[in-house]
Every structure is written in C-alpha cells, then in structure tokens.
Amino acid sequence: MDVDLTDANWRKSSYSGSGGTCVEVADGFAGVMPVRDSKDPSGPALVFSSPAWRSFVTAVRNGEFDAR
Numbered sequence: 091m092d093v094d095l096t097d098a099n100w101r102k103s104s105y106s107g108s109g110g111t112c113v114e115v116a117d118g119f120a121g122v123m124p125v126r127d128s129k130d131p132s133g134p135a136l137v138f139s140s141p142a143w144r145s146f147v148t149a150v151r152n153g154e155f156d157a158r
Contacts, residue, residue, distance in 0.1 A: 091137045095124055098135075102128060 098116035112128035116135075123143035126135040138146070149155065 093122055093137050095135055
C-alpha cells in the first residue's frame with residue numbers, strides 16, 4: 091500500500107507503554123491507519139487497513155494479548 095505520509099500528524103497511542111515502547115499513529119488517512127515506532131520517527135511506517143486496525147485495537151482492549 092503506497093500512502094504519502096509526508097504531512098502526517100503523528101500522535102502517541104494511548105495504549106503505548108512506558109520505557110520507550112511507544113507506537114505513534116496518524117489519523118486522517120481514508121481507509122488506512124499508519125503506525126510507526128516513536129523511537130525511530132524517520133524509519134519505516136506500517137500501514138494497516140482501517141478494519142484490521144479496529145480489530146487489533148479491540149483485541150488489545152479485550153486483553154487478548156495479555157500475558158496469562
């Protein structure tokens with residue numbers, strides 16, 4: 091997926107942990123959610139479809155990735 095992120099307004103995810111384990115997302119892109127590592131802002135970004143991103147966020151909220 092080729093998305094121009096030149097003018098993206100990045101924000102830290104509210105689900106980012108402390109100690110440098112932060113992800114940033116950029117809102118405002120139709121149909122997709124760009125995600126990057128806040129420790130490497132000039133590095134690559136991953137671009138997920140909006141439905142895939144919503145599924146991931148829902149799984150996080152539901153604790154599906156919590157250590158058991």
